[in-house]
Amino acid sequence: MFNNIQQLIFGRLTASDFVHDPIMAGAGFAMIGALVLAIIGLTYFKKWKWLWRTWITSLDPKKIGVMYILVSVVMLLRGLADALLLRTQQATDVSGGLLTSDHFQQIFSAHGSIMIFFVAMGIIFGIFNLIIPTQIGARDVAFPFLNSVSFWLFAAGMILINAPLIVGEFSAAGWLAYPPLSELQFSPGVGVDYWIWSLQIAGIGSLLSGINFFVTIIKMRAPGMKMMMMPIFVWSALASLVLVMFAFPILTATLGMLSLDRLLGMHFFTATAGGNPMLYINLIWAWGHPEVYILVLPAFGIFSEVVATFSGKKLFGYKSMVVALAAITFLSFTVWLHHFFTMGAGADVNTFFGIMTMIIAIPTGVKVFNWIFTMYRGRVRFTTPMLWFMGFIVTFTLGGLTGVLMSVPAADFQFHNSLFLVAHFHTMIVGGVLFGAFAGFAYWFPKFTGYTLNEKLGKYAFWFWIVGFLLAFGPLYILGFMGATRRLDHYDPSLGWQGLFVVAGVGVLIICVGVFFQILQLIYSIIHRNKNRVGSDPWNGRTLEWSISSPPKEYNFAVIPTVTTRDAFWESKKSNHAHTEVPKYEDIWVPKNSGAGVIVGAFALAFGIAVIWHIWWLLIVGLVGVIVTLIIRLTNDDTEEKITAAQLAHHEGVKAV
Amino acid sequence: MTQLAEETPTQEKKTLGFWIYLMTDCVLFAALFATFAVLRGSTFGGPSGHDIFDLQFVLIETMILLTSSFTAGLAILGAGRGFKKQTLFWLVITFLLGAAFLTLELSEFSKLAAEGNGWTHSAFLSSYFTLVGTHGLHIAIGLLWLFVMIFRLWRFKFKKTDINRLALFGLFWHFLDVIWIFIFSIVYLIGGMA
Ligand code: HEM
Ligand SMILES: [Cu+2]
Numbered sequence: 001m002f003n004n005i006q007q008l009i010f011g012r013l014t015a016s017d018f019v020h021d022p023i024m025a026g027a028g029f030a031m032i033g034a035l036v037l038a039i040i041g042l043t044y045f046k047k048w049k050w051l052w053r054t055w056i057t058s059l060d061p062k063k064i065g066v067m068y069i070l071v072s073v074v075m076l077l078r079g080l081a082d083a084l085l086l087r088t089q090q091a092t093d094v095s096g097g098l099l100t101s102d103h104f105q106q107i108f109s110a111h112g113s114i115m116i117f118f119v120a121m122g123i124i125f126g127i128f129n130l131i132i133p134t135q136i137g138a139r140d141v142a143f144p145f146l147n148s149v150s151f152w153l154f155a156a157g158m159i160l161i162n163a164p165l166i167v168g169e170f171s172a173a174g175w176l177a178y179p180p181l182s183e184l185q186f187s188p189g190v191g192v193d194y195w196i197w198s199l200q201i202a203g204i205g206s207l208l209s210g211i212n213f214f215v216t217i218i219k220m221r222a223p224g225m226k227m228m229m230m231p232i233f234v235w236s237a238l239a240s241l242v243l244v245m246f247a248f249p250i251l252t253a254t255l256g257m258l259s260l261d262r263l264l265g266m267h268f269f270t271a272t273a274g275g276n277p278m279l280y281i282n283l284i285w286a287w288g289h290p291e292v293y294i295l296v297l298p299a300f301g302i303f304s305e306v307v308a309t310f311s312g313k314k315l316f317g318y319k320s321m322v323v324a325l326a327a328i329t330f331l332s333f334t335v336w337l338h339h340f341f342t343m344g345a346g347a348d349v350n351t352f353f354g355i356m357t358m359i360i361a362i363p364t365g366v367k368v369f370n371w372i373f374t375m376y377r378g379r380v381r382f383t384t385p386m387l388w389f390m391g392f393i394v395t396f397t398l399g400g401l402t403g404v405l406m407s408v409p410a411a412d413f414q415f416h417n418s419l420f421l422v423a424h425f426h427t428m429i430v431g432g433v434l435f436g437a438f439a440g441f442a443y444w445f446p447k448f449t450g451y452t453l454n455e456k457l458g459k460y461a462f463w464f465w466i467v468g469f470l471l472a473f474g475p476l477y478i479l480g481f482m483g484a485t486r487r488l489d490h491y492d493p494s495l496g497w498q499g500l501f502v503v504a505g506v507g508v509l510i511i512c513v514g515v516f517f518q519i520l521q522l523i524y525s526i527i528h529r530n531k532n533r534v535g536s537d538p539w540n541g542r543t544l545e546w547s548i549s550s551p552p553k554e555y556n557f558a559v560i561p562t563v564t565t566r567d568a569f570w571e572s573k574k575s576n577h578a579h580t581e582v583p584k585y586e587d588i589w590v591p592k593n594s595g596a597g598v599i600v601g602a603f604a605l606a607f608g609i610a611v612i613w614h615i616w617w618l619l620i621v622g623l624v625g626v627i628v629t630l631i632i633r634l635t636n637d638d639t640e641e642k643i644t645a646a647q648l649a650h651h652e653g654v655k656a657v
Numbered sequence: 658m659t660q661l662a663e664e665t666p667t668q669e670k671k672t673l674g675f676w677i678y679l680m681t682d683c684v685l686f687a688a689l690f691a692t693f694a695v696l697r698g699s700t701f702g703g704p705s706g707h708d709i710f711d712l713q714f715v716l717i718e719t720m721i722l723l724t725s726s727f728t729a730g731l732a733i734l735g736a737g738r739g740f741k742k743q744t745l746f747w748l749v750i751t752f753l754l755g756a757a758f759l760t761l762e763l764s765e766f767s768k769l770a771a772e773g774n775g776w777t778h779s780a781f782l783s784s785y786f787t788l789v790g791t792h793g794l795h796i797a798i799g800l801l802w803l804f805v806m807i808f809r810l811w812r813f814k815f816k817k818t819d820i821n822r823l824a825l826f827g828l829f830w831h832f833l834d835v836i837w838i839f840i841f842s843i844v845y846l847i848g849g850m851a
Contacts, residue, residue: 142670143674207681210681211674211677211681215674215677218673219670219673245677245681245684246681246684249681249685250688253689256787257787264777265777266776266786267779268692268780268787270780273780274696274781276695276696276699279696283692286688631805635805635809637816637818
């Protein structure tokens, strides 16, 4: 009787689910501690109202973008801590190591999933929020409320993926949870469910964002800005968004089917009753390969902006860049099978996908040459964003070459699932996506704060990162050749691998020093902000975001600019008559704040917890909550407020006079 | 209380956004169709489509759904001309037809389950229930949407924004029709062949 009631209220959650081994418990307590501190701090300084009004309920994409980036930074630290544990385990394995196999598996699964979904995705959507509207001369995104919903779904997913540190366990099935291992038969616990629902909820948020920003770019460009006049970053974002629109529904369907297997006893991917695990692997990579381009194309865009600005030249080969982006977008749906050449699809199929993979390297190579030619005979300023760019060119070329090596199916039978592969994709994703994000951070930081980051500390950070990175991943290429497979929690000392694993571990420590300098740089720059104040255009920029105040007003542009060329701001600076006209202000409409986004996120979180722990009453609460909140919000026609021309002139007057 | 001049672009954005959403939904269904195609033969000794599908029954379902699409179109036509009563009438008819379709589908599902051919039985049945069920779930969401709209039109004044929402609903409902045509031909006709 007692058991039944307990089950009714708590599902399969019991008190023992809160008991963890010391390392996880430590991380869990640290998280709770930080949360409690934040709550005390907010209460003490009476900041709750401020938090609610200016951040949580804000529909301003600039605010939402900052929140995305904040979450991603915290998650980057979590992912890095995971990587540190993995590396320590492998470096000290001969003397026993510190992790159990099961814990090691949970950590690499968490590391991979968090880094992809909550670091890389978060960063690019954060940057989209900040940069797309300001670069196309728009005041907002197409659907401001939807944008807030997307963010809070992302936040709900983030909470779910970190919750196992406190209650329950995480998936031990790798970042893509291949069945049949991830099926109920072999993973009966809550781990895989945490993985599924965290990704499902965050993924739906990403899909909605994808639609939102796509419409923003298509419909909200400043008058006169033809497609071929868009800044190249906007093009790269557009390509990435098209991929989101086509790839994420596949992820939604695939995760849905896996969870139907686990929840309702279906047999899509089980080892019995006709289920087909290879179907899952095909589906997940039909999403997964485009996903890597979703992440890296915006990074390409950032580098293109950075290299043109700091070379003082227009981007070399704009048109070929656009064509290359389009080609990559299309081709990225034709290569997914290179992730499992060893499946046994046969020589013909493997050959096709091998050749397609080699072909996709061509447009990518075109871009590398375009960047180099942009610098050629330019007046290059070696600021931190430029350093990240130079580091990227080196690592990216290295990673690209190893990628082409693996695209040869016969060779891939050797490389598949080896540390060579792990080294390859980290070279691309750390050297490409992370370095791109760091470059963009330093480049656009003054736009959204009004002051620059400290250059010296930024340079230290860069050098520690690049050296640490090469040390951390260089040895993995060699280990891969020596036959070390990925996801190894133990290996035989007689193999003689330990030395290289120790080097890799030292590399990660050096990366940590780099991260330390980044944090220091941020804190230092905030404290000394008054010394580094800059105007609206600190780098002599080329695109429209540099034409508005730093930080931009809520409405970005008091008067929407009319565009006649590429690099619109650069050209207007050259012709120099833009400032003489007296601006003509009109009334504008901005969205009112709305708490509905965060409420939808909270109910989605409740829903997630409910399906993971089989708490059926909570599931109904979550579902009904989401639906009712949406109905109330979507039937409301009074969602905007007016800023009159007079108010506008008043806001702007301070600056113009 | 949006500014009038803003309204047209806002509606254009919504329409484009909604089309794109429908396209992403198409991709989702494509994944489910592909899964069905792969798992169709994996009956694991259980029944195949030929053994369990009742084409006559499905044809009735199809007719009902197609008719509801037609009545939804009539409602939107009425709304465009500002005929409130006519709009409401056809919306209610659409709702009833949609509800009838869903009831028939659910009765078909429960009949299969009662005969021991539930979704746990084989990969084929899992993919069948999921594909058709996902379409059914969309219909259910559409009915909820329809219900809210009928309620608002009945209680409040007829506003431009309501008509715009109605147009989007029309897109959604026609889209579900198209998906159903695919289900009818791929799942029931081709999948039901011996
Ligand atoms: C910042 C420095 C990073 C370090 C030191 C690092 C380290 C590691 C290590 C040691 C592994 C396990 C390798 C093995 O299987 O033996 C791993 C796996 C992985 N990492 Fe990283 N990583 C870093 C950054 C990233 C980033 C930025 C991403 C993605 C955005 C990422 C994505 C992954 C993925 C997807 C896996 C595979 C997990 C699995 O096997 O299921 N990593 N990483
Ligand atoms: Cu790939």
